[in-house]
Amino acid sequence: MSLFNVCSWWSAQCSDPGEEYDVASLLCARFGLESQEKDYIIVGSQTGQLSIYYPHGRGYDATDLLLETQMDAPIIGLYAGKFSGNARNENANQLGVLLPNAIVIYNVVAIGGLAEHGAQLRLQVQVEHKFQRVSFGLCQGHFGQVKGREFFCVVHLDGTLTFFEQDGISYECRFPGHRALPAPVAYCERTDSFFRFSATWDLQCFSYQDLSHSLVTKSSYQPTWSQGVGEGIVDMRVVQVKENCSYIMILGERNFISLDDNGKFNFMLKLDYAPKCFTSFVVGYYWEPGARLISAIISDSSKLHLYEEANIIWAAQWPKQSTAPVAIQRSNIQNLAGGIVTLGARGQLEVGYLGADPVQFQVQPLNVEELSFAQAHKELQKLEDEIKEAVDVRDMDALNQQAADQVRLSFTIEHEANDDLDTLLMDVPADVAVKELPSAKGLLRCKIKAELAELQLVFQTPNGVRCSQDTMSFVNVPAGTSKEFKLDFYTAELLHIHSTKVEVVASFISTRGIPRVIQQSANLPLSMFYRTCQPQKAAGIKLTYSITSRHVSPKLATFFGEFLEEQSDTHALGLQLLCPGLEKQSEVITVVAAKNSNRFRIQSDYVEAFAMILERIVERTLQLDNSAGLIKMDKKKPKRGILNRCVERLMAAPFLPAQPILHRIDVHHDTQLSIRKQTDQLEDLWQQFKTLQRQLQEQSESEPKEALTMQIESNYDQLILEGDKLVEIRRDERKQRCDLNCAVALAKWIIHALNLEERVVNVVSSVLSVPIEDWTELSWEESMAPGIDMLHHFGPLTRSKSSSTHGLLDANAGTKDSFDYSRFRRHFSTLFERIVRLASSPMALNPETGKEEPSTEEKQPPTQQVDEIGNMQRMLGEKGLPLVPPKRKSNMSSSLEAVEDDEEYDEEDLREDVGYRKEYGATDPKNPSNKKRSEWVNEDFELPTTEELFSDLGIWW
Incomplete structure (x- = not known):
């Protein structure tokens, strides 16, 4: 903390209160309007607001504002100098306003008023230069050491310099080497050279002669000298301190650096604060022996530091400014010589001076109250309760x-x-x-x-x-x-x-x-996504659900109230997907309810049509059952040996359409490979494009450029073409991701209602999460592989209960390059088969006796079955179908056989014939149906203990 404050002498608030000001928004200059003229203060905002102040005395007065106007574009910088040769007064300076695409030179004209308070200024456009490139800054000086004439050059964002003579354009040039970062460019009149800060954090010196002859001789040029700075810079100025030497003052991000015009370091001062802006000036004349170099640096804490070369001589604090100024200049204004002019980011313009005004700091009186330990304990306990309330998550x-x-x-x-x-x-x-x-x-x-x-x-x-x-x-x-x-x-x-x-x-x-x-x-x-249509008689995928709750009426109107009346007795409902609304095919799903039983059959040729229908059936059943006064399922914590409580309300037939789901995964995986291949190809083309650009920049003017230009154009066209292909592949990927979402959701809703142990259902549902996500470095298949691999080797779905399988996961652990998609696909398919086998086992159907209890439907007399099938035939419009075939035992081989009698609709088909067509990949029909089950299924379908199943699945609970 400084002992002294900066004494405020004059202050004003600019017209634009937003954060629209930077280091180039402040200028203190004279225009030669009168003999005893002092400095004017010019402020320009990035919204185009230009103001000129002329302080007359201590404290702001309305007559101090002489001009206020609005430009058509943001003001990049303000400059004053002899920019025009047509000026009548040789001592008059012009005002240069740098805009993004132009620079405008104004003559400042004074207009006297009838009274003392009527004086004002007016701007007359002298000349305006348009740019083809966006400007960044301006550098002015007597280029070529010409006396009486002042030139300027505009620095563009791409590193191009545009030189202007008086009232005309001279030439353009570029710095050699790599493309320059936007940084200040300074001119030294003594050596007639320019100083530029390169992208490699080097300070480079170029002579004006090399720059001026670069386009005439078509030859390349190199910097006169180069000096490494080692950090980014905030600002840079050139000050002539001696008759035979000029200093380059650089304010870095962490250091204050001074070099002479030959590239030799004078000093490097490490700063213990973050600098915001600075200014350097000479006290006295540079040809006098007693001339002193003074630098003023403002820190981010609004503190002013004064240095004489590398030695600090004063420090003072701004008492009223909450944020540090962004620009500072030294100015001689009326009644105050050597004033410090600062501009804040929000337009706080202030003129101050250094004085002996001490900081008003008073020590707070000591609290001599007697400490009450009981009261302190209560306050501490209250704070602990508040902290516990905020961070304690034990009772969610x-x-x-x-x-x-x-x-x-x-x-x-x-x-x-x-x-x-x-x-x-x-x-x-x-x-x-x-x-x-x-x-x-x-x-x-x-x-x-x-x-x-x-x-x-x-x-x-x-x-x-x-x-x-x-x-x-x-x-x-x-x-x-x-x-x-x-x-x-x-x-x-x-x-x-x-x-x-x-x-x-x-x-x-x-x-x-x-x-x-x-x-x-x-x-x-x-009804947002489906519309009613004619029910289908046959379909490739058939699912069966049984309503086991006494509180849910097994009617279609109970679940699909958008399409049916509440009293409707319809037993077949056909729904067609409205989205994506393909013209070549109609995605239809049919829901059939049995008349004399509590079963539903949902069938369709398209996997994508099932997800929302199954979601409605499952969630509506649970909702109606819970509203009847039963305990919600999520309030019960799963215990050892407890079966899925969803089957108390709703149970699905043990079948999963594995091949259609795997087909969606295959398509999605192929698209991911195409995206990576296309991305690599785009990266190679982009590297070639940058290499050709670099070669074009480094090529000398004397060498022909036509061949290189043609290569760049061809490479650019190819880059655009491949980019469009990647966009198209990304669009297809989004569609396929949604298709895969529907497929995974279908499997999830089926597993949710299977007769399995509840922990098994929870674990598998947590692995098969939707919606699926793809990342730049990791696809959905790669992120799913560890979970599927865990289920394959541990828990109730593993091949065996031996503890020797615990080391199998480490065999393929590694980066994404070790991902084996064929292994992932095989494990995914095996997971579905084992889930179906476990759900079909006698222990899963009746864990107490190990035998399947006969359903109420099987106790119905045969006459009722025939009558129901007849009703279903009339409902679906079928005629002449055969009667019920003899009951056959469902096949539980390693993969489900295809259903061949798609045209038969009977009670037996509704109960047991669930499956998919042969084109989805059924097993070989030559395999006998009574083949011995695979070795990896538990011989007695016995559910292992919790310690055996879930010892390695604790991360999912």
């Missing part, structure tokens, strides 16, 4: 309930879809809007019970569905606030959708800084 139910009490959410979605969506307002793509797909309306009510510092609401929708307000943020929310949001959910992409669930996540931070997250979910109506 209590924390979730507390969070739900603080922010109460009510999220609902209408059960009926509508067609009145404004596609233009929602910015729906044209290919989606033309199909006029239905949308759904939702309502979110939010009631805040406690004061919150921040609140954010995020809607998570499935891929392809969008919400009209997907994210909402609020700050400083008072207690008792109630908010209501009307929402629209609509299809934004023509993709297969795997779920109808929409989640709203409310994350908030209390005033004490405690973060909490709560969420609610609702389901979109199926």
